[in-house]
Amino acid sequence: MTTSLQDETLNPILRSFDHVLSQLSTASSAGKATYQGRMLDTIKRLLKHPHGIAAIEPRIRELDQAGIFDGTDWAVPSSLVPGMVGNTLRMADSRTVALECVSLLRFLAVARETQSQPGLPAEHARHFLAQVLALNLDRILGAHHEAARVKAGELDGAVDRLLKHILASVGTEGILGQLVDEVWRILRQRPIQVDHVKSMILQIALAMNEQQQGFSASDTRLGADRLISALFGPTQLSREDPGLQTYRDRLGAADTGTLQAEATGMARAMHDTGLVSDYHGAFLRFVLESGQSYLVSDALGLSSTGLDSFRCYQALVQQLIDVAVRPGTAQAVLGIALMLERGILYSPPIAPSLWRLLGARLTPNCEAGLIAAFGADATPHQRLVAGVMMLLGQPLGIGQGNNPTCQSARALSMWALNDPDYLLWQLAQATSNDRVIMHFEGQPLDSALLPAGLALHTPLDADPVSVVLVPHLDRIYAEMGRMVAGRGEDPHRWINPELHGWWVGREFHIAVDIATGKLHEYDQFIRDFHTSYNPMHNGNEPVIHPQPAGIAVTDSQGTFVGWHAISIIRVALDQSGGMRVYFFNPNNDSGQDWGHGIIVSTHGNGERLGEASLPFAQFTSRLYIFHDDGLKTASEVPVSDDEVVTIRELALQSWARNRL
Amino acid sequence: MQTKDPQKGYIAILGWSLRCIDALEKFDRRYVIVAPQWAEDYATQHNIPFVSWDFERLNDRSFEISAKLREMGVDVAIPLFEETVEWAGAINSVLMDNPRLLGQSMLFRDKSLMKRRAQLGGIRVGIFEEAMDHTDVIRFLKRVNQTLLKLDGDPNDPIHFKAFDKAGCLGHRVIRSPDDVAAIADDEFPALLESHLDGWEFAVEAWIKDRKIQFLNISEYVTLGYSVFVPATPELEKYRAKITEQIEKLIEVFDIDFGFIHPEYFVTNDGTMYFGEVAYRPPGFNAFELMERAYGFNAYQALVLSFDPKATQEELDAFFPTPVKDALGHAGCFGVYPRRRVVSELSIPSETEDDPYFEFHELAPPMESKVTKRTAFGTHWGLVYFFGEDPHRLRDLLKAQEELDFYV
Known part of the structure; x- marks a missing residue:
């Protein structure tokens, strides 16, 4: 049986755990330190076990009293800072990660009032956990950052499991606001894959349903309502999530005006959130099957461009809807609408x-x-x-x-x-x-x-x-x-144009020397990038095709993580008159903190859907490869030395620290 | 906190070991730690009775420390490490007014003298010789193999090369060819040379009081320098009576009244025991920890009882369990050496971590990526601990660890 199998693997770990725990708890103050390491190792093994958290929980008080935290920063829980937890959980040293996990479980025990801690009221513990959860939503949401993926630690799965466990235990109240904001932030980037977002919205819906009295009609409440309704009840006829069959029955009985309202309601919810309800898919299928295809364009929310496209290629589009839009693939509706808007069918x-x-x-x-x-x-x-x-x-x-x-x-x-x-x-x-x-x-x-x-x-x-x-x-x-391995230069010089297309510039610029990894003619690299891409310096020439570029990704401390491929989409002035680079990051969430104040923006600075952006200088400071078309620009404006120095310093403080 | 017995005197511990201090904190004897100055801050912070002392060289100040300890009410000094063995001898000879103890400790510190004494006392040892330089090693290798009637071109039987005064496997090399000899550095001489004995190597830990063995443990080596476990398999334990006889001989020959010894032996196929060497201090490879896991008694506290002149036979009888019979299971450990030349991180193989016998490890993440070439047996990077009921399964498990990478 499954349970006995789990016991079989869990029991030996528990035997060691209990032995080491007794060593730790009987150790004198001088000897504690010598047993903490092995204690953390056994904790680590338990955390990795699918049923480990349940096994540790009843032992938390004993662990605490045995002195697992003695002599560490975690000894006084009331002085711990939620903002530091996320970083600790990502550390390479698995013992530190394990200690942080035990600390979180101690907070959980206090929050549930199964354990009391001097100087730490249950309310404070709850608040602490809520902040930790809100600050580590990416892990709960399952969105993987480049930095996290490259450094994937052996406890990552266990930590994700622990955070979800805490979420389930303390509930979503309090973190809900942050959760809702985060979902909106991700949706504004219009990702193709929204399954993890949908599951979070489901969590929010369940939480709000359970604790209805706890929510006032705040902004959070409204933001959450919009998300939930977009998925589960975007229109009048689907308001209370009646189920697809009932909804179709209602459509069959509806008059023209009601159907028209349904069509526009569906479109508004979709374009507002980037989410498509299964009711939306059902609506489209209904109007096509019932010969009311004049409602399709309204249900897709098309502008005059999209409408024209749709009319020119109506048979094709209807066929595409018929094949692609099914319960479970409703998200394709948004794709079809946006594709029509792009006019590519012409x-x-x-x-x-x-x-x-x-x-x-x-x-x-x-x-x-x-x-x-x-x-x-x-x-x-x-x-x-x-x-x-x-x-x-x-x-x-x-x-x-x-x-x-x-x-x-x-x-x-x-x-x-x-x-x-x-x-x-x-x-x-x-x-x-x-x-x-x-x-x-x-x-x-x-x-x-x-x-x-x-x-x-x-x-x-x-x-x-x-x-x-x-x-x-x-x-x-x-x-x-x-x-190209033997050519002694960065392979992307040749690969990028051949792999992506003829439009990739054949002139190749790289900031580092391949053999040594050191910076190579970096000032000139910075100047070249300005004259290639910055309209202020290249005769106001826009980026014509998306161009591949290489980024030295850094984490929120500015520490080098790895090389990463992006494409430069546009370079343009933002609303405040600053020059920004708008780019595409194939990573799942572009909003990243690259350290030293360089925070990649995904909306609010003139980004189009899916674009990430940074001020030109900040972007340049993380750039290490770009392509240029080799055409002489009309009038080059020289780059000021100050500008070069600023960018150079940003690079030297971070990824290029040891590359001089 | 443990209350101390005012009827008993103070014990001085020579050397710094947190495990040992922890054991004493939990024991009824008053104690003082004699250790280098770098440990003083930690000791003060944790209220550990402490005397700062530099053990670098045995010199005329040994009388000074003896007098100081006597003033504090210390009855006996216990060495923790090889380097402190003759200090303990010197101090105890003053404290107990018995000059013979210093000479005895010198025997324990010099592998060559130790072997001669054993031989003189009628204990079987292999062929051995002192080497002053490389030519001595080559000659010994040749002579041993001539004796074995090997012809030119036959593979040589190996010989062992051991530094005179180093603990355990430090400075221990296996020599098979003149090439191996060339690899020995000049500063490793003088050294002891021994013929290789094909047999089963094991170690014994024996606590002695009043010339009587109080507790005798047999530690079975799986592979010398890599792995050990206690209690041994029944196949080795069946020699227990013979081994006890050998230890009693050692007690006679080395004139041991009290304390703790850690000898190594070979038993050949016909059941003959050959003496390897003996140390008058706790063994490396953390056999104390293994005994605590297997039997539940604290081996450091046992050490205090066997040295303390005020300990009574009743106390000792009550303290020690019955060998083998009282063991809860078998505890073993494996010493990890990186197998690759360049390593970047510590990574416990899942085969190890997922084994039900695995307990924990004390491996540190690598400080630098380049692994220094292993000369001689070298020092392991840390130990991995196992515990389980079946000694044969444990033995095979320890053996299997040799094929795994802990540093990648």
Whole structure:
């Protein structure tokens, strides 16, 4: 039986745990320190066990009294600061992480009043935990930051489990406001994948339902209501979440005016939040099936551009809706609406390519991959068409998931944005032949014949297009890397143009010397970037195509984490007149703190959906690779020495600290 | 806090060990720690009775420390580390007015003298010789292998090269060829050379009082320098009577009235015991910890009882359990050496961590990424502890650890 199996693995750990605990508790004050380390090791093993938290909880008081915290900063819980917990939980030393976990469990015990602590009232403990949860929502939400992913520690899974356990125990009240803000912040970036956001909204809904009296009609309440209603009851007829069948019955009985109101209500909720309710999908299917397709454009919330597109390609769009919009894939509605708004259907090859996609028969391999990632509720073909709609509608909404494949995700986004025809061709290659052929300096590379690249498995936590294409792209990218390995320069000089497209500038600028890793002619690099990209210095020339660039990612302390691929989308003045770089980060959440005050903004500074942005100088200070088209600009304006020094200092304080 | 017995005197501990201090804090004897000055702050902070002393060289100040300790009411000094063994001898010879104790401690500190004394007393030892330089080593290697009737080109039987006065495996090399000899640095001489004995190596921990063995533990080595566990397997424990005889011989030959010894032996296929060496201090590889886990008694407190002239036989009888029979299980540990040349982090293999016998480890994260080349047996980077009921499973488990990477 399962339980006895769990006992079998848990009991030996508990035996050691109890032995070490007795050693620790009987140790004299002088000897405590010598037993704390081994105690933390056994705690670590318990935390990693699926039932470990339940086993530790009843022992928390004993651990505390035995002296697990003696001589550490955690000895006086009332002086601990919630803001520091998140960082500690990400530390490399697993003993420190384990100690922080025990500390959190002690707070939990105090909050539940199963344990009392001098100087720490239960209310204070509750408040402390609420702040910790709010500050570590990314872990609860399952959004993976680049820094966290690169440094994934052995206790990460255990810590996530612990935080969820605390969330379930203390409830969401108090953190709800922060939670709601966070969900809005993520949704404003219009990610393609919203499952983790949806599950958080569900949590919020449950919490608010349970504790209705605890909430006033505050801003939080309204913000949360909007999110919940967008998912579960966006319109008059679906207000109280009646279930799809009842909703369809109501639609069947509704008059024209009511249907019209439903259509606009659905569209408003969708464009407001970026979330599509399953009722929305049901509504669209109903109007198509009942021959009232004149309501489709209102239900998609189209502007005159989108409406014109829709009218030109009505048969195609209706067919796309019919295939892609199902319960569970309703999010494709937003993709279709935004795709129509982009006007890409007017480009001659797009509509026929989409017809090809609609008629495509997927290989068993593709089908298996899609089913493994998304289950069999919708057919693999429906999933894929829905995925294509979302990617074409939200090219900057794609994320790499928890996979080391930022290059592939960036390429998909760039094609969706700039060359959708090519993207659909790649996809057709993969779905009909299980292979993608690309050329590198004239030589064909066939993904079916290449060894695995950076990702060892098909990514399961990505969007449908990524699930099909990333394994191929990743192999090709890795092979290109092997082909240029001996050239003694950064491989992206050659790979970026060959992998992404002809528009990637062939002039390559890099800030570091590949052999030594030290900065190389850095001042000139900074000046070159200004004259290539900054309209103030390059004769007011805008960025024409999205350009790949390399970023030295730093964490919130400014410490170097790793190299990361992004694309520069625009460089423009923001509302306050500052020059900003607007870029796409294939990471799942672009809003990151890169340390020393460099906080990547995702809205409020002129960003379009999915864009991240930084002031030009701050961005430049984290840049290490960019491409240039090699065209002489009309009039170059020299960069002031002050500007160069400022940027140089920002780099030297952070990722370039040891690279002089 | 533990109340102290005012009828008993003070015990002086030579050397700094938090485990030992912890044991004494929980014991009824009054004590004082004699250790280098760097430990003084910690001692003051935790109210540990402390005398700061520099053990670098035994010199004429040994009388000064003896007088000082006598003034404090100390009855006996107990050495914790190899370097403090002759200090304890010197101090105890003053405290107990018995000059023989100093000479005895010198025997324990010099591997060559120790072997000769054992041989003179009729204890079986392998062939051994002192080496002053490299040529001595080559000659010994040749002579041993000639004796074994090896022809030129046959693989040599190895010989062992041991520093005179280092603890355990420090300075211990296995020599198979003249190339190995060339690898020995000049400053490692003089040293002791021994023939290799094919057999089962094990160690004994014996607490002695009034020339009588109070408790005898057999520690079974799985692989010398890597792993050990207690109590031993039944296959080794069946020699217990013979081993006891050997220890009694040691007590006679080395004239040991009291204290704690830690000898190493070989038993060959025909059951003959060969004496390897003996130390008059707690063993490395934390066998004390293993005994505490297996039997539940504190080996440091046992150490105090075996040295303290005021300890009574009743006290000792009440303290010690019955060997093997009273053990709760078998406790073992494995000494980790990095297997790679460059390491960046400590990573406990899941095979180890998920084993039900695994208890905890005392491995530190690497301080630097480059692993210094292991000369001789070297020092391990820390110990991994195991505990379980089945000695054979434990033995195989310890053996299996040798194939795992703890530093990657």
